Amino acid sequence: MSLVVDQLSLARADGLRLLAPLSLEFGPGDRVGLVGESGSGKSLLAQSLFGALPQGVKQIGGSISAFGTAMDTPSRARDLIRGRRLAWVPQDPLQALNPFMRTQDQLSLLPGIHLGESTNSAMARLLPLLERLRLPTDKAFRRKYPHELSGGQRQRLVLAQALSCDPDLLILDEPTTALDPTVQADFLSLMLELQAERSLGYLWISHDLGVVASVTSRLMVLYGGEAMEAGPTDRLLREPRHPYTQRLLQAAKREPSAEAGFLPDPKERPKGCPFQPRCPKVEASCATWGVWRGSQEDGLRCESKLGGVTLL
Numbered sequence: 590m591s592l593v594v595d596q597l598s599l600a601r602a603d604g605l606r607l608l609a610p611l612s613l614e615f616g617p618g619d620r621v622g623l624v625g626e627s628g629s630g631k632s633l634l635a636q637s638l639f640g641a642l643p644q645g646v647k648q649i650g651g652s653i654s655a656f657g658t659a660m661d662t663p664s665r666a667r668d669l670i671r672g673r674r675l676a677w678v679p680q681d682p683l684q685a686l687n688p689f690m691r692t693q694d695q696l697s698l699l700p701g702i703h704l705g706e707s708t709n710s711a712m713a714r715l716l717p718l719l720e721r722l723r724l725p726t727d728k729a730f731r732r733k734y735p736h737e738l739s740g741g742q743r744q745r746l747v748l749a750q751a752l753s754c755d756p757d758l759l760i761l762d763e764p765t766t767a768l769d770p771t772v773q774a775d776f777l778s779l780m781l782e783l784q785a786e787r788s789l790g791y792l793w794i795s796h797d798l799g800v801v802a803s804v805t806s807r808l809m810v811l812y813g814g815e816a817m818e819a820g821p822t823d824r825l826l827r828e829p830r831h832p833y834t835q836r837l838l839q840a841a842k843r844e845p846s847a848e849a850g851f852l853p854d855p856k857e858r859p860k861g862c863p864f865q866p867r868c869p870k871v872e873a874s875c876a877t878w879g880v881w882r883g884s885q886e887d888g889l890r891c892e893s894k895l896g897g898v899t900l901l
């Protein structure tokens with residue numbers, strides 16, 4: 590049983606497309622990554638998986654299901670899955686935390702709803718997890734409000750909250766942005782430990798190829814709301830086939846050839862492949878969808894075929 594995204598497509602209320610038909614699937618034990626620049630559509634995808642699209646964005650095609658239940662339609666069954674079997678760590682911790690609730694109430698909220706646990710019972714059960722996340726466990730900390738915590742503490746509190754009901758699947762949206770580099774390294778190894786111990790399946794979303802590469806076994810590369818390339822992480826790192834993946838890799842290695850450039854404005858995106866303005870291999874036929882690009886000689890096997898990239 591898993592989370593299945595089948596040809597999902599998102600658009601603004603005025604019809605402007607933000608996410609092209611995109612498919613992926615992951616289940617318990619899977620470590621899947623989604624990487625791309627800010628504005629590539631990663632967070633919109635994460636929000637849609639949890640049924641939390643922002644105002645003004647709508648699903649115009651495809652479907653999302655988790656454990657056989659539709660996640661794109663409100664229902665009692667969906668409410669029972671969200672927070673219990675499928676949990677979400679949003680990009681902005683303040684989005685997940687209630688500013689008027691103390692730490693202990695934030696942590697015992699989901700166990701109270703889904704497991705019928707009291708605050709004291711939930712806190713006692715979660716104590717080892719808080720210690721592993723290097724969160725204080727004293728009474729003073731438990732009584733603090735989100736604005737009294739550091740950015741790193743808020744980030745780890747949101748993760749503890751997401752893990753509080755021992756979910757099967759987790760969506761992590763840029764979970765390391767508020768952490769300093771030394772804490773980040775600890776956080777990555779802790780996540781790998783927790784994932785293995787709990788057979789947790791996660792979708793790890795990040796702009797940082799170095800981060801997702803270290804914690805995933807499968808990867809999808811997103812650009813301008815389109816899946817560019819997907820496959821086993823080690824293959825993508827060893828032999829990136831798409832010009833944009835190659836560019837991301839150069840940037841991760843801080844190579845000078847990795848000029849930054851900008852994502853296309855959705856209103857001004859070119860016809861066909863969205864990467865055309867920045868692509869060193871661009872040719873006239875890139876404005877047409879549905880064909881494979883590149884040549885045998887240069888080894889390029891461009892995967893910009895609309896809807897044709899699947900996460901193997």
Ligand code: SF4
Pocket residue numbers: 831832833862863864865868869870871872875882883891892893
């Ligand atoms: S379709 Fe053309 S422009 Fe797009 S990435 Fe491939 S070669 Fe470059």
